Amino acid sequence: MLALLSSAARHARRRPGGALLAILGVALGVAVVLGIDLANAASLRAMELSVERAAGRATHSVVGSPDVDERLLRTLRADLGLRAAAPVVERDVALSPAESTAAPAPDEVLRLLGLDPFCEAPFRPYLASAESGFAVDLDRFLASPDAVLLGAETARRLGVEVGARLDLRLGAERRSVELIGVLEPRDGFDAELLRGLMLCDIATAQELTGSLGRLTRIDLVLDDGPAGEAQRAQVEALLGPGERIESTGARVGTLARLTRGFRLNLQALSLLALVVGGFLVFNALSFAVVERREELGLLRTLGATRAQVSVAILIETGLLAGVGVVLGLVLGTALGAGLVHLVLRTINDLYFSLEVGASTLAPGSLGKAAVLGLVTSMVAVLAPLREALRIEPHRALQRSSLEQRAQSRARLGLVLGAVLLILGAAVIAAAGRSIQISYAGLFAGLVGAALIAPRATDLLLGLAEGPLARLLGGTGRMAARGARRSLSRTSVAVAALSVALAASLGVAVLVTSFRATVVTWLDSALVGDVFVTSPSLTATRTTGSIDPSLVERLERTPGIVGTQTFRGRVLQTSVGRVQVIGVGIDRARFERYLFAEGSAAIWDDFAAGRACVVTEPLAFHHGLSLGDEFEIESPGGALTLPIGAVTRDYASDSGVVVVHLELLNGLLEDERLSSFTFEVAQDASVDAVIAGLRERLAPDEDLQIRSNRSLRAETLRVFDRTFAVTSVLRALTLVVALVGVFSALSALGLDARRELATLRAVGMTPGQLWRTLSTQHALLGAAAGLYAIPLGYALAWCMVAVINRQAFGWTLLDLEPAYGAVATAVVGSVVVAVLAGAWPARRVSRSSVVEALRDE
Amino acid sequence: MTAPEIHNTGGPAAVQTHGLVRRVSEGGVEREILRGVDLRLERGEFVALLGRSGSGKSTLLNLLGGLDAPDEGEIWIDDQRVDTLDETARTVLRRRRIGFVFQAFNLVPTLTVLENVLLPLELDGRADRAARARARELLVDVGLGDRADSFPDRLSGGEQQRVAVARALAGEPALVLADEPTGNLDHETGNGVLDLLERLVRERGVTLLVVTHSAEAAGRADRALEMDDGRLVGG
Structure with missing residues (x-):
């Protein structure tokens, strides 16, 4: 051995x-x-x-639509005797660089958590020191109206010390708070939990976020088993309109589900x-x-x-x-x-x-x-x-038996491949909403295509033989034959290259088509010349809160001829918590929506608050269609509306429901806004209007004011960033495949050393040898590239029409041809194949023919 | 410039060498494989080259065929000096003037029998209709007229060597070099191949140099030369 x-x-x-x-x-x-x-x-x-x-250690939370009345906490503690119940106000805030309206960098976003220290003991142990109760000066924490705490590591990262004042952006407003203490984590886990957290007293948080008397949620620790179930039932009995109790485990699930499609694609x-x-x-x-x-x-x-x-x-x-x-x-x-x-x-x-x-x-x-x-x-x-x-x-x-086996393997591959292709297509057709099953079908199809690749390549090379022989004479025929005969040893690499090229091409077609669709959608979605929003902490969400009087003040800026207003809130609906957007728009604007189902003909019902519009992802994920009843819960009670139309929307893959602004204001019992757009007179300059708007803002008012053009650019930048990781993976897959082809072909060249030396002995010049090998390899590369084209488009269609829809609920307007990617696929594989042949050709040309002939 | 005369028998020589030396370096030590070989082959002559293994026979053959270059000395083929030619020129000379028959046949497995025979002409851009007809005739001559479209690995060893003989003669060379052409064949098949080779070169007036260990093969030749330790010692 x-x-x-x-x-x-x-x-x-x-x-x-x-x-x-x-x-x-x-x-x-x-x-x-x-x-x-x-x-x-x-x-x-x-x-x-x-x-x-x-x-923390909460087992359940009571959440509202959109929030919870704080009187419920007293009821829970007093009437039900639930001692382990803690109020929470939670909100993302951005640290604002003083005197600047620039958008915050992502790492400056903190989670503001307003808590009641007297209720906290059972919940968030990292707030307590190891030895004694609360880790900081409790009196100041409670008494000071702008006192906040940070984790020690976050404070260090931000370069702030106790006593420092921090400027926060809260919706359209700026607020200043004082850092009165830092929490030293007891261990690495605490340190992780405290990362990016800003803590304050519940009253401070309510005051800062403008939600006096309201809570984001009430955390509860309920007993295990039947006792817990009984407690849950008691809590449920006390809940008002839009309020419900959910387990905290479900919240991780909700977050994970939101990004599931994205992560699964990766x-x-x-x-x-x-x-x-x-x-x-x-x-x-x-x-x-x-x-x-x-x-x-x-x-x-x-x-x-x-x-x-x-x-x-x-x-x-x-x-x-x-x-x-x-x-x-x-x-x-x-x-x-x-x-x-x-x-x-x-x-x-x-x-x-x-x-x-x-x-x-x-x-x-x-x-x-x-x-x-x-x-x-x-x-x-x-x-x-x-x-x-x-x-x-x-x-x-012997070579002949190797070739024979390779040929019978290729025949078997053809049959198996065809079966797998059909199976894959059937699985995809039957996958319904399951993205995993679709992927299984797609992989089966890809493996099937890979199995067919040797036979398909052989066919393509056979077709090339005649023309090449006419074009290049014996060298051409030898190259085509050599390429075909080498398939016994190169077919796997060629199949791998075809599949990788097809996948790369498929993704390129998907991304190009997606981008083209988003551009068309932006044309329909971005009306108006100037957009004003409260600073948003994620690029595609607007849930800020702006006083409508501010809009009235701003629209008096010279050059403004029209205003449209929007408001977004997450509310409980018949399909779970969904972003509800109220739009204060006119009929012309409504008619520009890209309707997937239904049409602008429902405008009268929509404007009168008698119908809602849902976006494609929401309709897909929840199986909603025209005419279905959609229920929205609010403090003012539940409202049921028929779905009048389904629109394309690429801003959110969980989907939103759109109603008229007046209807949403009625539900929320106030008239605050999230964003608005101004139309600028034709003879006025957009930049001048933006400058004018900025002048009208008070120092403590913080709004993002942007032109249509910059918002459009920003959206496309986010789009491109989203696909950056896909591009990295595509490139990696291609590198893997190209390394494979390079290795297979260069090894093949070395293995054929004796054959090449014979050719040299009977009179083939080094130049002819190089040309023959290059042509042979170029043929293999081209065959792999050509086979990848139909496969790539089939893959793209599958990803666009099936997987993308299942993952995000989006459909695209058209499949773009992405000619650049096609050319790259074919030219790239030919170049790599030729390069792979260069080394052995050079070796044989330079080495002694005598040695090579004697070598076996 | 004309070739120096060695063993001049009157007419111009098919092959002449003068003071051929070939050295190889093994582990930093230089060893002379050929130590000044002077050789003259007449046109149409059939010469056998004998000698023990390692005596330098194959090295001499490779130098004559332009597969290798000497360290010293001159090689003339049909009044053309070969040792000073560059690689490409030697290759072109090889495909136009020299035919090879190897011990291990060395057919190109990806080409059919006919295409193998046509290969030197193909490489030289001379594979026209007439050449194809001649190649087919040659195949008939070697008894493989019905195997033109077969691939080499479908043939027996003897058949493969017969294809190699046809290939060596297809370009109408002046010189055929055969390196132990029967070494991989049984006695009877080997004799058959030698019969064929001898008949075809004599019919065409081609010079033939055969490296062999077989006294029987040497007995067919017009002349037998023997090599010992890098020198020609007989003939």
């Missing part, structure tokens, strides 16, 4: 390229999967911490990288075995049993895969650290503010990636091992 292993080791030393490429294949596959997994795990942990930070892309990496490993390892078929035949002749040869090869593979996995774990950890920022930035842009500390190494993620890498490698080596063991001990395996 030792002799077998030494033979393998010497082989690897003599041909280090093959071993290195196998290691690289495993490493890249493992790195991508681990990187994404770490980034996803970090964002999930950030969500958990964000809930834990605020909820995971699928990382799995694709692993599949492509698996192909690469398969290719490198099977090549290593095929290359040694004669040696293995000899070993078998000398008495090595199949088991001995198998064990030796498996040990060799295990060692190579082991090195690859370790390298992959290191690379993946670094990649994860980079990706987590991209992922969190997107979550911050699209969903809610999140913060994560130094990325922690999750043993689960590391283990999962390592096992995946090792298992893929072992599975990858099984087929070539079986091939090698078929070698009759008395003779080495």
Whole structure:
């Protein structure tokens, strides 16, 4: 056995390229999967911490629509005897740089948590010191109307000390607060919980957020089991309109569900990288075995049993895969650290503010990636091992039988591939709303397409043979034949390249189409010339609160000829908590909506508050359609409206419901606004109007005033940022595939050294040799690229029409051709294939023909 | 410039070498494989080259075929000095003037039998209709007229070597170099291949140099040369 292993080791030393490429294949596959997994795990942990930070040990919370009357707390404590009940006011606030209206950087957003220290003991232990009750000067905390606390680490990061004054942005207003103490965490977990938290007394928070008498929620610790159920029922009996009780576990679930589609898409892309990496490993390892078929035949002749040869090869593979996995774990950890920022930035842009500390190494993620890498490698080596063991001990395996087997494998691949394609299509058609099932169908289809790839490539190369022979004579024919005959050893790499190119092309088509749709949607959604909003802490949400008198004052600015107003609040509805947007718009503006179902003909009912409009994602996620009754709960009672139309909207993938502003004001019993737009007279300058508006703002009024153009640019910037992580993964998958093709083709060239030397001996010049090899490789690259085009478009259609809809509820207007991506796919694969041939061609051209002929 | 005369028998020589030296470096030590070889082959002559393994036979053959270059000395083929040519010029000379027959056949597995035979002409841009007809005739001559469209790995060893003989002659060369052409074949098949090779070169007046260990093969030749430790010692 030792002799077998030494033979393998010497082989690897003599041909280090093959071993290195196998290691690289495993490493890249493992790195991508681990990187994404770490980034996803970090964002999930950030969500958990964000809930834990605020909820502490509460088991349940009472929430309202939109908030809870604080008198309920007294009722719960007095009437039900619930001592473990604590009031909470919670709100994202931004630290405002003094004298500036610039948008806050994401890391300056804090979670303001207003608490009642007397009720807190059972809830948030990090607020208490280890030895004695509350960790700071309680008198000042309660008595001072602007006293706040920060975690020690947050204070250090912001560079503020006790006694410092901090400017906060709260909706349209700026407020100044005083840091009266810092909380020293007792351990690393507390430190995590305190990160990005600003604490104050409940009354202070109510005053700061303008919600006197109202609470964001009431936290409860209910008993376990039937007693808890009974308590829950008692609480429920006391709740008013729009109020309900929910478990805190459900809140983590809600956050996770919001970003589920996004995270799942990332995971699928990382799995694709692993599949492509698996192909690469398969290719490198099977090549290593095929290359040694004669040696293995000899070993078998000398008495090595199949088991001995198998064990030796498996040990060799295990060692190579082991090195690859370790390298992959290191690379993946670094990649994860980079990706987590991209992922969190997107979550911050699209969903809610999140913060994560130094990325922690999750043993689960590391283990999962390592096992995946090792298992893929072992599975990858099984087929070539079986091939090698078929070698009759008395003779080495001949090329002709290799080719025959490759051909019968290709036939089998065609049948299996066709079955998988049909199965995949059927699964996707039957997937309903399940994105996981759709992905399973998509993967089945992709594997099917990969299985068909060798046959399809063979067909394309066969078609190329005649024209090439006419064009280039014998060299052309030899190149086409050589490419076809090499498929026994390159088909896996070519299939992997096709699939990777198709995936890359598919994603490019998706992103291009999506962007084109968003541009069209922006044209319809962005009317007016100047947008005014309270500063928003996430890029696509406006839930701020602006006094309507401010609008009246601002619209007197010269040059303004029209105003439209908007208001957004999250309310309890018949399909859960949903953003309800009230729009104070006219008929012309309503007619510009991109209706997916229904039309602007319902304007009269809409304007009269007799119908609502839901966005596509909301309709999709909750199975809503025209005419369905939609119920909105509010302090003023529940209201039921028919759905008059469904519109396209790409601002929120959880969906919103749109009603007329007057209706929403009536429900909320006040007339505050979130944003408004001004139309500017044709002869007036938008910039001058914006300057005029800014002059009219008092120093403590903080509004974002932007032109249509800048808002549009900002939206597209957020869009591009959202897909940045996708682009990184696409590039990684392509790199993995290209490394595979490079390794397969350069190894093939080296393996054909003797054949090439014969050509040189019978009169082929180095230039002719280079041209033949380049043409042969270019053909393989082009075949892979061409096969990828229909596959890429099919994939794009699937992602747009099925997966994207399931993940986000969006449909796109059109599928854009993305010619640039097509050209990149074909040209890229040809270039890489040609480059892969350059090294062996150069080696053979430069080395002695005599040596090469003697080498076998 | 004309070739120096060695063993001049009257007419111009097909091959002449003068003071050929070839050295190789092994582990930092230089070793002379050829130590000043002077050789003259007449046109249409069939010469056998004998010698022990490692005596330098194949090295001499490779130098004559332009597959390798000497460290010292001159090589003339049909009044053209070969050792001073660059790689590409040597390659062009090889495909136009020299045919090779190897011990291991060395057919190109991705080409059919006919395409293998046509290969030197194809590379030289001469594979026209007439050339194809000649290649088919050659295949008939070597007894493989019905296997033109087969791939090499479908043929037996003897059949493959017969294709190699046809390939060596397809470009109408002046010189055929055969390096142990029967070494991989059984006695009977080997004799058959030698019969064929001898008949075809004699019919065409082509010079043939055969490296062999077989006294029987050497017995067919017009002349037998022997190499020992890098020097020609007989003939």
